[in-house]
Amino acid sequence: MMKRTYRITTIIFLVILFLTAITDLMRMDFVLTTVRHLGYPDFLPLLIGTGKCIGIILLSLPRYTPWKEWGYAGFTVLFLSAAASHAFAGDALGHILPPLIFETLLLVSYFSMRKVVHNATA
Template sequence: MNTKAIQITYWISTALVALMMVFSAYSYFTNPEVKQGFQHVGFPDYFRIELGVAKFLGAIILLVPVKGLIKEWAYAGFTIVFISASIAHLASGDTIGHASAPLIFLVVLAVSYFAYHKGKYQTNKTI
């Protein structure tokens, strides 16, 4: 895969994840149904606020060119969030559809992560 294709893959997949995380964070603060969803899976209300802030910050970190390990932490954090969301839905008796949605975004996140590293090493600079 050439460098241009890798960068396009990176930006499309990263933008999809970041947009979803910003939308999700916004919903955590404004949508009463989301608040009920947190109660449904057994999470305390403060976790909804904490996770909303973390998702917003993580989305920004994925989109801006930063050096060091902070981008790796954002990828790791979103990986944990997606896996935990899937488990929480399954454990609370939700349908497989609810549990699979976070795993779909985990795949998109993985595409972003691998494209980021492939592009980073091919161009020798931070994307």
């Protein structure tokens, strides 16, 4: 059951993050509007999109590796920073919650992966 949970949550997460990485790398208008509203420079989406691509590769590795931990950590920093940025900018809850929802999906993936790894070594 945990293996299935891990696979499903990770695949959903990676597909969504891949799509958002593309919008970041292309610096689409709605991305730049949000970045400017939050007070960040226009080049930030390029950095975030590149980081997302690296994280996607790390989480896609076939077996457990400490590099996966770095991917999970990087995405956690990204989502908590995004939620905090929206909160500090005075945005409505509708802008603060989406990164926290992605973080929840990420945590389900992470903890189910840890359970699968633990069961495999036990």
